[in-house]
Amino acid sequence: xxxxxxxxxxxxxxxxxxxxxxxxxxxxxxxxxxxxxxxxxxxxxxxxxxxxxxxxxxxxxxxxxxxxxxxxxxxxxxxxxxxxxxxxxxxxxxxxxxxxxxxxxxxxxxxxxxx
Amino acid sequence: xxxxxxxxxxxxxxxxxxxxxxxxxxxxxxxxxxxxxxxxxxxxxxxxxxxxxxxxxxxxxxxxxxxxxxxxxxxxxxxxxxxxxxxxxxxxxxxxxxxxxxxxxxxxxxxxxxxxx
Numbered sequence: 001x002x003x004x005x006x007x008x009x010x011x012x013x014x015x016x017x018x019x020x021x022x023x024x025x026x027x028x029x030x031x032x033x034x035x036x037x038x039x040x041x042x043x044x045x046x047x048x049x050x051x052x053x054x055x056x057x058x059x060x061x062x063x064x065x066x067x068x069x070x071x072x073x074x075x076x077x078x079x080x081x082x083x084x085x086x087x088x089x090x091x092x093x094x095x096x097x098x099x100x101x102x103x104x105x106x107x108x109x110x111x112x113x114x115x
Numbered sequence: 116x117x118x119x120x121x122x123x124x125x126x127x128x129x130x131x132x133x134x135x136x137x138x139x140x141x142x143x144x145x146x147x148x149x150x151x152x153x154x155x156x157x158x159x160x161x162x163x164x165x166x167x168x169x170x171x172x173x174x175x176x177x178x179x180x181x182x183x184x185x186x187x188x189x190x191x192x193x194x195x196x197x198x199x200x201x202x203x204x205x206x207x208x209x210x211x212x213x214x215x216x217x218x219x220x221x222x223x224x225x226x227x228x229x230x231x232x
Contacts, residue, residue, distance in 0.1 A: 033219075042119075042206055042222030043160075058219070088158060100148035100210045101167050102218055106160035 002027045004107035006091050011112045013078070013085065021076045021110045023091030030096040032074035033104060036060060037088040046089075049074055050096055078112060086114045117142045117211040119223035126228050128197045135182070136192040136226045138207035144168075148210040149190040150220065151181065155203040163205075166190060197230045204228075 004025045013019045025032065031050050035043040045058030049068040063082025068074055074093075078085045088111050092104040118141040128134040140149065151163040166174045166181045174181045182191040194201055204225045210218040 040224070042208075042224050043220070044222075045219055048219065090158075090160060092160075100146050100218055101165060102148075102210070103150065103162055103165055104220055105162060106152075109158040111158070 004091060004093055004105060006089075006107040006110050008110060009108065011110055013112060013114050015114060016080045018077055018079050019112065021078070021089055021091075021112070023074045023076065023107060024072055025074075025091075025093040025107075026072060027093055027105065028071075029093035029105075030071070031094045031102070032068070033092040033094075034058075034064070034066065034074070034076045035090045035092065037090060037109075043090060046076065085112055087112060117144070117209060117221050119207050119209050119221055121207055121223035121226050123226045124224075126226055128194075128228065128230055130199060130230055130232050131196055133193060133195045134197055134228065136194070136205050136207075136228065138190045138192065138223060140188050140190060140207075140209050142188075142209065142211060144212055148218075149181065149183070150208040150210070151179070151190075151192045152206045152208060153201075153203045154206060154225070160206070164192070194228075199230050199232060202228060202230045 007022045033048040034046040037043050047066045049055035065077045090109045091107045094102040094104045120139045147168045149166045153161045164176045164179045166183045178195045180193045206225045207223045208220045
């Protein structure tokens with residue numbers, strides 16, 4: 001079955017630690033995205049990538065880093081510079097037709113808690 | 116600036132009845148897309164329906180339909196024959212052009228729907 005997987009489902013981090021969230025897709029989509037969701041709010045874009053070895057900052061990229069070494073994978077690192085990392089993180093992917101209708105499909109999410 | 120507004124923090128509906136979730140948007144782009152996603156308590160965002168700005172007819176997907184009123188800049192989601200499994204958060208989103216000619220999604224704050232038996 002095609003889809004997007006994220007791991008782990010739950011992640012606990014001590015202050016000052018970097019942690020990496022995994023995102024893998026087998027939909028053969030060119031574009032991948034990372035979003036952050038805080039309680040009672042919508043999603044905000046952290047980073048996106050249209051092609052391997054290229055990625056762009058979204059609206060709230062400070063304190064985060066990404067890599068895109070393979071088309072299928074787009075890991076997100078939450079660094080110690082991120083002041084409020086406790087949140088729900090969602091990865092998504094889409095085709096890249098260049099139009100307004102590129103539907104983004106989401107993974108199950110990772111809930112990160114800073115202790 | 117592009118913006119999505121969902122004015123209903125919570126909605127209740129009786130099972131088997133229809134319900135409308137409101138969404139208004141603001142953009143100056145002539146080409147945009149409007150999306151609805153469902154987020155159950157498990158957290159995953161599930162794509163429901165899409166409407167393009169140039170589409171003449173309202174989109175429908177099974178029990179979901181999108182009431183698109185371009186002049187009023189509204190894109191309300193209508194769920195017919197509600198089921199208990201429809202209880203979830205619902206997000207309206209709009210595609211907007213990002214730097215580099217790339218589309219990104221802008222989300223509203225969501226509406227929590229509760230379906231009562």
